[in-house]
Amino acid sequence: SKYKFSTAAKSVASVQIKGKEFVADDYTNVTPKIISYLGKNLHLQKNNPLSIVRQRIVNYFYSSFTHRGHPAFSVYDNLPPIVTTKQNFEDLLIPADHPSRAKSDCYYINRDTLLRAHMTAHQSELLRSGLDNFLMIGDVYRRDEIDSTHFPVFHQVDAVRSQRREELFPDKPELQIFEPTFDKTNPNANHINDPMKQSCHTLEATKLMETQLKSHLIGLTQALFGHNIKYRWVDAYFPFTHPSWELEIFYENDWMEVLGCGIVRNEILVSAGPSNTIAYAFGLGLERLAMALYKIPDIRLMWSTDSGFLTQFENVDLNASITYKPVSSYPQCTNDMSFWLPPQYTIDTFISNDFYDLVRDIGGDIIEQVKLKDKFVHPKSKKHSLCYSIVYRHLERTLTQAEVNQVHKEIEKAVVDAYGVVIR
Ligand code: FA5
Ligand code: MG
Structure with missing residues (x-):
């Protein structure tokens, strides 16, 4: 499926970046979206x-x-x-167990190489x-x-x-x-x-x-x-x-x-x-x-290729005082996503950053915000549940509810594929 390179779950044998091939391993978590x-x-x-x-x-x-x-x-x-862990960490005296090295915080190409x-x-x-x-x-x-x-x-x-x-x-x-x-x-x-x-x-x-x-x-x-x-x-x-x-x-x-x-x-x-x-x-x-x-x-907006954005910074005197004028503000659209976690995860061990990457992979730049809205453990079944709110907004036009629903469904499907969760 088109999600096979998504975060965490599925493993790949190698990662191609700008025509160069890197051997993947258990540290690989860089996504095609990020590579782009x-x-x-x-x-x-x-x-x-x-x-x-x-x-x-x-x-x-x-x-x-x-x-x-x-x-x-x-x-x-x-x-x-693309640098080595030696460059990013060892050369700077960052200890092996320092939290900034965690897989949950960095984009690794493999154990020795990262962005x-x-x-x-x-x-x-x-x-x-x-x-x-x-x-x-x-x-x-x-x-x-x-x-x-x-x-x-x-x-x-x-x-x-x-x-x-x-x-x-x-x-x-x-x-x-x-x-x-x-x-x-x-x-x-x-x-x-x-x-x-x-x-x-x-x-x-x-x-x-x-x-x-x-x-x-x-x-x-x-x-x-x-x-x-x-x-x-x-x-x-x-x-x-x-x-x-x-x-x-x-x-x-x-x-x-x-x-x-x-x-x-x-x-x-x-x-x-x-x-x-x-x-x-x-x-x-x-x-x-x-x-x-x-x-x-x-x-x-820094990534916008829209002329309404870029022309505001075109050929200006470097020291000019510029105040960005919104091209116009398009409405947000918020959809919630609740799911039961499979037994290998708890509400505390499920890695939010993996989920965020996956959402961004599928939703792209129309994802404005992802917020954890609720987490709970069912008193009888002891099943763990998470609920995230995903805020959608296009920077250059109004999204229809139908297209947001479509993307939201694709994200749900990807989360099911990647983690084996059950959508509620
Ligand atoms: C560092 O990255 C250190 N390497 C900075 C440093 C260099 C310290 C040399 C001493 C000597 P930090 O993670 O705080 O530190 O990031 C530095 C700056 O990058 C922040 O102050 C902030 O301006 C910017 N920054 C950090 N994270 C983000 C983020 N997620 N989004 C936007 N800007 C960020
Ligand atoms: Mg800081």
């Missing part, structure tokens, strides 16, 4: 709001940091999105090639919920800025990056018990890097949103940075996280090459910035 997004490169498409925001970010880094009249940062915006879940996956290889200041921009893939701010493919800008002692403290020869007690021949002796800094670094070096990191990122935020933007720093944790922070901006009466950042763990720098530098790194989401900047209400 590879190479779309929205961040490089003229007139796409993501591309406008990308250019503004690149310009900010080009103009703020120069070395002998040349931009200090180099930009990589076309790195291939990158963050642009940080390229950090080590670029450091290894000798770069010290660089931006990595591209599409990333995550299994997540379905609503107006989440889409399984989004775009990130990541950066690394490294400095040697002479660059960080040009006029202060007495100041050091590394604690005199730190044994450089044993980089793994570095630890992060102190919330202020890594044990290998001096407090002066860490604090100066933190100040630079935060002022560069606030500079960027103000360059994008103006000086009145409200922001706050929140302490955070990433396995690959310490200390770490997230930046939130106040948008539509709420705080919205726009980026994560921190001081790169020394172990990463040492194993990729430079053992005499300290570096900061950050990763930000282009969609969130574009949605806030242009008041774009739904993340799916």
Whole structure:
């Protein structure tokens, strides 16, 4: 049937991506629908709001940091999105049992290969090639919920800025990056018990890097949103940075996280090459910035090929203030789906993200939202039941109830095929 590649249930022997064949295994969960997004490169498409925001970010880094009249940062915006688990996790000190590695959160091609879940996956290889200041921009893939701010493919800008002692403290020869007690021949002796800094670094070096990191990122935020933007720093944790922070901006009466950042763990720098530098790194989401900047209400609009959408961003001055005008808003249509789970699942072990992928596979971009509406265990039969609400909306026309019902039926059939559930 046409659903045979759907999530989870049915297994395939191999996965074809752009003419390349990958051996499938028990980790394979990438779907044809997801594969179809590879190479779309929205961040490089003229007139796409993501591309406008990308250019503004690149310009900010080009103009703020120069070395002998040349931009200090180099930009990589076309790195291939298929990476190894080593690149996405191991190189970044993400432990084997870390939740971000779960099959339920990533699109795996097989056990060793996945669609990158963050642009940080390229950090080590670029450091290894000798770069010290660089931006990595591209599409990333995550299994997540379905609503107006989440889409399984989004775009990130990541950066690394490294400095040697002479660059960080040009006029202060007495100041050091590394604690005199730190044994450089044993980089793994570095630890992060102190919330202020890594044990290998001096407090002066860490604090100066933190100040630079935060002022560069606030500079960027103000360059994008103006000086009145409200922001706050929140302490955070990433396995690959310490200390770490997230930046939130106040948008539509709420705080919205726009980026994560921190001081790169020394172990990463040492194993990729430079053992005499300290570096900061950050990763930000282009969609969130574009949605806030242009008041774009739904993340799916980034993928619109409708001229009513794209012409609003056509040939504009990069710094123009643009407010997206809805082409028009078409009505939603909500259908519920309730089913009994087969005995091998419970309401707690059934993986929602598998279900969401399947819904998106069949329904495509007319799926606006999927919400778990109800779950219960029948008191007598002890059978487990789930009910999801699926919200349908086409961004460019009105859907008829009949066509929604048709798609809804196809999804029901696919869920039955994939999991052996019984529709109620
Ligand atoms: C990361 O991906 C880290 N790699 C960022 C980083 C890089 C930290 C380097 C330190 C050093 P996180 O999962 O929080 O972290 O994602 C970073 C940003 O991507 C978020 O702040 C947000 O702006 C954006 N983002 C994350 N998930 C989504 C999503 N589902 N939809 C849209 N944007 C998202
Ligand atoms: Mg985060």
